[in-house]
Amino acid sequence: MSYFVTGTDTGVGKTVVATMLAHGLGAHYWKPIQTGATESTDSDFARRWLGHARVVPESFVFAAPLSPNLAAASEGRVIDVRDCERAFARTPRPIVVEGAGGVLVPLARGVLLVDLMAQLALPVIVVARTSLGTINHTLLTLECLSRRGLAVRGVILNGEPQSNVARTIAEYAPFIGKIQPCATFDSDWFNLAYKDLDLP
Template identity: 45%
Template sequence: MSALIVTGTDTGVGKTVFAAGLTAVLGACYWKPVQSGLEDATDSETVRSFSGAEVLPETYRLNLPASPHLSAEDMGVKIDLSRLALPQVDGPLVVEGAGGVMVPLNRQAFYLDLFAQWRAPVILVARTALGTINHTSLSLMALRNAGCEVAGVAFVGDPQPEVEQTIVQMCDVRHLGRLPFLAELTQQTLSDAFTAIDIEAIRRFL
């Protein structure tokens, strides 16, 4: 089994859409270990809809749309990292975190701690909007300080070549391409947009 972790610099940067496109193009399975918030479509449901891929069940399904540790506490649950070992599947596995790398899973551990335990390459999804240089640089620093292998940064949003190049140069990180905002999100439009992503560079980490 080869796993890739998809995380983001923040909530709402487009990592679930990126994960759906990546899962489809790799012919991978998808796993979201912890889902916080069940009122709207879950990330697993979104990925299944836009990738048609096999989606593994979440280990924790939490009602409150909040940080996983708060959502778990709201239900009287503590997230146990020992229950979050990477599942064994045939072929590639795309694993999506929640929010950013420093999102708490419980009062003792961040998602970053889990990523370090998994020892799988990480793709960082970052918006191109103002503030991304700071958020992306800090996220990359945290990942590397924890010993995580960073496959590269995938951007989402309008093109900002100078901003993107600044991150690539100053953080010495691979540019994996950029997804534009999609006015209509379907399997086909996502597949078409994903031609801008450097899939061959990503495959080398599998």
């Protein structure tokens, strides 16, 4: 099974979740658009656990830690999502695709991440924090995905356990599971974290 992993915001744990899913599913990993690539990238993290062969190269990489449209502009470039669509058509399956930021982050003038998601048409997994405000952020994300007709496989919470948050979100979308903060990762962590999810 292939998935598109998005989040309620930047820094919510999309890369860890996407890598964990690819690890558990035996899938490839692809982050089509990377910003903030001054030292290492999200693909570098994925390669550490999946190996080079299972990580598809990015379509766009920018140094500035900005939204994709602004990061591209800072280098005098423009993101053409058709390049991402063509690259996706050539990627192996199954594949886990990781987005950049949240669903409404701009990629180019008049083009949002959710527009690319709609073109790829993969089931979506939403990663959210467990901190205060996450219910609103998660439901806004789910509402946007619903309006675009995208199939949501469910929500994964990343952070200290908050059972009331999980119960509330589960009223609106399937709750796949949760992962807790981890200082250091290893293969056992990825295996156990994946097994704890409500996925086939």
